[in-house]
Amino acid sequence: MSTSDSFCRSGFARFLNSVAGRITRIVVGLSLIGWGFALREDASGIVLMMAGVVPLLAGAFDLCIISPLLGGPVTGTEVRAISDKP
Numbered sequence: 295m296s297t298s299d300s301f302c303r304s305g306f307a308r309f310l311n312s313v314a315g316r317i318t319r320i321v322v323g324l325s326l327i328g329w330g331f332a333l334r335e336d337a338s339g340i341v342l343m344m345a346g347v348v349p350l351l352a353g354a355f356d357l358c359i360i361s362p363l364l365g366g367p368v369t370g371t372e373v374r375a376i377s378d379k380p
Contacts, residue, residue: 323350
C-alpha cells in the first residue's frame with residue numbers, strides 16, 4: 295500500500311474529509327483570521343490572517359492539503375473514494 299493510500303485510509307484523513315472535519319477547518323480558519331485581525335497592527339497579525347485563509351478555503355472547497363504532500367489526490371471526494379475501497 296502506498297503512502298498516499300495509507301493516509302487516505304487513516305482515521306485522521308477520514309475525519310478531515312468528513313462534514314465535521316470541513317466545518318472544523320472553516321472554524322479554525324475564521325478563528326485565525328479573527329485573531330490576526332485583533333493583532334493587525336503587528337506583523338504577526340498579518341501572518342495569522344494569511345495563515346487562516348488556508349484552512350478556511352480548504353474546508354470551504356473540500357480540499358485536502360496534506361494528501362498531495364504524500365502523493366495523493368487533492369479533493370476530498372477523491373480521498374473519500376480511496377478510503378472507501380475495500
